[in-house]
Amino acid sequence: MTIQFNNETFRDDYSFRNSDWAIKRFPFPFHEDSYMYSVNMEQHRGGPEGSVYEKRFDVDEHYLSEMRDRALVLADDPLRCQSLPHMTLAGWDTLELIMVSKSEDYPDLFELHRDGNRWRWVNKPMGIDQTFTFLDETTLPCGPLEYITRQTQGDFAVLDQRDEMLWMDAGMVTTQADWSLDFDIGMNFFEWHAPVPLAHEMGIFKRALKFLLNVQQGAPARRLNWTMTVNPLLDTSPENYHKWGIQKTTLTPENIGAKQHLRVELQTFFRLPRSNALLFPIRCYLIAFQDIVTVPKWGRRLHRVVRDLPEELATYKGFIANRPMMLDYLGQYDDGLPTSPGVWPDLGTEPPLQK
Template identity: 45%
Template structure:
């Protein structure tokens, strides 16, 4: 959703993490919707703007890439590529690396002659040559390599039988779901647990929209939840590490600093050669104490949390602390 408003002059002194944050609410109420818009569209918020590029690189780049490496070393099941998705993995790499080079020409470059490619990433002092289609020309193959270059999680949906199937991906920063569990499921099965979307026909409409995407088309949407702590990996597999915090954060005096609004910017791309649907999921965290520095954000999030129906709050895992968070925001 696009937010167009005049900015408060004081926002010029806000740190970059706030000015570039993709705040997802245009009103004081939230309900599920497809909320799809064209990619690369600049979105102006009350604090700044976001959205002009496909791959966003920020101050957390090196830290998040390092986190991903640690997670994959501990749990290799966070990446899977079913055999028939091999070409789609290469299609993904050959689509995203040139896009990064175009968005960051001072830092990155991509050159291709036939299937031979050369990639330079100045942020990593990295120069790599590889051959498209030859898995052993890149460490771990194309998807594994891509995970060392971008902060986004990657989901690949194959199209067959008039629906989409999650048959490949690299997901280390899941928000209360399990990539490994969902591999092999179709689009409707994956979204089955989400309340209200079936009754309101949201998933079926989203499915029709995605199936109609043409090769090369790029769209995006936002999604949100909340997370205790500066933690991107809130996957089902690691629930014992972060789940108990949900029960105690409401009474924690440090709640404004510990409780984060988590926003996902999800890019939806029909890959040009394989026809597979690529979902890029880029996750951002901002604590309530930072949200409160933008008065319009503080008010909107406070009202959204107060008004959100219980079934939606339960599904998002915020029902035990959303009242405390709302009251703190609206008391500001």
């Protein structure tokens, strides 16, 4: 299909919107009516046609606007993209993986022509036509990681692997759920997850690390994570928290359907061939509550998940204060009927709202 790219903002007037297409393919993260942490990994080898899981790096209607927002964040704070000196090769691995994947998966949008190390990259939506020498940094306008991730939706953490451990040694982070690359760069897997409640005690990170250390080339993995964001703000960074934190207090019963967004991260994991680093893209999808509840199953289920979530998690995810108002709103879309298993909208088989 040909994607119609939106012209929209993720700040100030927040003109971001999801089309009906984007709503139906939204990566709803709850496969049942409750939520607890788990190492919910699965293979990332495609998915149903048209779903966000189909391609290795999903491109959707928000592509150009998200790339504009990233450029604004980087202009304001260049520390959002960093790479420790030993990670340059992993940056080239990343560039190669993304260019090859996108040109194969979206041949109408991206082209990659390779003649030995002489490469030509064409990004039609962004109007880029760049000829460069692979592995020669002087032939690109910036480092390889920054170059390609300025053209790819989602945040990117690049994890070095040594001593049976993963190290957050490079990244491009402008659409994060409140963590700082500048602070966390150089940390190991347990250190950068240190502030997460409950999961350490549950052994989640030990099991996740064991899995990730063994991700092989050509066999990427994926999982979903989620949180809540008031307004479709991509840059919920700690760096700017003193500016955006106040927006959490602007919810009212009248505006909550439009303002409150479920924020879902599609996390994928790719082993990189030369560096043996692990590429960890964290793709953010936002959806307004009023759009979620147009899918009856999702409306029912989101109400139950938010209602029953342990207090520590609601606090950590930053919506404990707004939970009562969220439940008042979502309760209108929960008629108590059972829901079908799995994450899909099941619009053809699930009954419409019975109230």
